[in-house]
Amino acid sequence: MADSKPVNCPGVSKIVRPVPEYAECPNCKGSIEFWSDEDMGKCYECDREYPKALQDASCLDWCPQADNCRVMIKENKSS
Numbered sequence: 283m284a285d286s287k288p289v290n291c292p293g294v295s296k297i298v299r300p301v302p303e304y305a306e307c308p309n310c311k312g313s314i315e316f317w318s319d320e321d322m323g324k325c326y327e328c329d330r331e332y333p334k335a336l337q338d339a340s341c342l343d344w345c346p347q348a349d350n351c352r353v354m355i356k357e358n359k360s361s
């Protein structure tokens with residue numbers, strides 16, 4: 283079956299299947315790892331934690347269907 287319909291809103295695919303993103307640590311220039319489903323990132327080198335930049339606001343902050351997605355994400359995580 284060539285059914286390419288997404289199983290969830292494509293906007294939250296990064297949250298449903300978290301991927302890491304990296305930034306430079308302002309403290310030690312090490313690598314901070316930000317997971318796409320978490321609000322905080324942690325530096326590999328000095329263990330400091332940083333809040334994720336606000337530019338990462340997702341469709342969940344905007345979309346009228348966001349509550350449906352939140353329920354789905356929660357179910358996904360608990361399974």
Ligand SMILES: [Zn+2]
Nearest residue numbers: 307310325328
């Ligand atoms: Zn650091």
